[in-house]
Amino acid sequence: MLGPSGRALVLAVAVALAACQSKIVQEFPLTKFKAENMLDQGIRAYDDGDYKVAIRNIQGALDAGLTTHSQARAHKYLAFIQCSSGQQVQCRDEFRKALEIEPELELKASEAGNPIWGPVFRSVKAGMHAKQ
Secondary structure, eight states, X not given: OOOHHHHHHHHHHHHHHHHOXXXXXXXXXXXXXXXXXXXXXXXXXXXXXXXXXXXXXHHXXXXXXXXXXXXXXXXXXXXXXHHHTTOHHHHHHHHHHHHHHOXXXXXXXXXXXXXXXXXXXXXXXXXXXXHO
């Protein structure tokens, strides 16, 4: 929950965004800020090993309307969770969704070297490039 100063900040940002008619604001409405915040919370839960909360927040962020880049990032983290949970089919599906959104997506070196999801990501990416 936000305290009084947090609510005031959110209100100030909302007012500033409502007053601004720039293209950036039109493409990144207040709902996107909420979705991005939910994604960040989901990634923090993932980093803490709380996969149940991570999935709920990341999926909630997707449902709330993330930017294209963040959608790919969200699916990448969902893939990590599925792979870590032994759900290979779901893992592949999440990587496929991420790559459909952002075909040039690459894993960071530390992510790509993971023995669980690194090979799955490379396999899905190679399969998608072969279809093109």
